[in-house]
Amino acid sequence: MDAPAHQSPYDDLLRVAVDAARQGASVIRNYAGQHEQVRTKTTNDFVTEADEAAQDAILAALDEATPDISVLAEEGTDPDAYAESANGRRWIVDPIDGTTNFMHQVPPYAVSIALQEQDAIVAGVVLDVPHDELFTAVADHGLQLNGEPTGVSTTDDFSDAFLATGFPYRRFEHTEQYLDVLGTILRDARSVRRHGAAAIDLAWLACGRFDGFFETGLSPWDVAAGLLLVREGGGRVTDYRNDDSGFSPLFAQQVCATNGRVHRPLLDHLASMKDIRL
16 A cells, blocks of 8 residues: 555655554564563563564664654653754654553554654654554644544543543552542543553544543653644644643643543543643
8 A cells, every 4th residue: 555645745754654664564563473582671661672673674764765854763762861842853753652562462553653843743654563554644634544534533422432541550659549530530431441552542542433542651752643643633632731732742741632522521530630740
């Protein structure tokens, strides 16, 4: 399948990102069930040979096509060392979002690539590797799934909302508070799922499978492409304080994303966690 065309000024760069994502996915599939070396970055945060090999393939493809565009990639990046603002353009890359899933061969897991221009994400690609689904978005030029336009759900009653979340897995000092919030959401919404891959959760929200998503402790490479998918699919993305200005929530370490219709009630449920970033 050729790269989707969004009839935008960024279509050439989108094709570069799609090609790079596919090269990364090919590496990931070759490693499936064969990873032997697993390193622990922090508690419950792992990197495998496949992560590093996929990132190498992705960065090589990006560098060959766009040598003048810098890269912020997950593996090898000090999480405290990167700048939020890009000087010109910058690729933001997660070679495998959902590494723990991949390690156990439990879908989903994905390649995520976004293009940042100054303080905005202007193009995004999420490739669901096990399901071979390609989500693409370009700022002000819509969302596509496998080349076809798609968008968020029309659910407008929170009691009917089908939500996704991520559990705390690196730091646990706020676990009880999170569980209290989760308990109220479980009571008031239709249901909640936890897949362990934020890029996929956001992509599935963007195309209408979920109605909302919330999580704290996320890094920019986890969400950069997915946030644009949701917005271009007609949804809304903020931090827990309802801030969608500037870099929030890309670098805010908390994401509340919805179809727009259930945003306020989800924020109301998250209000007690608005100051929690990790």
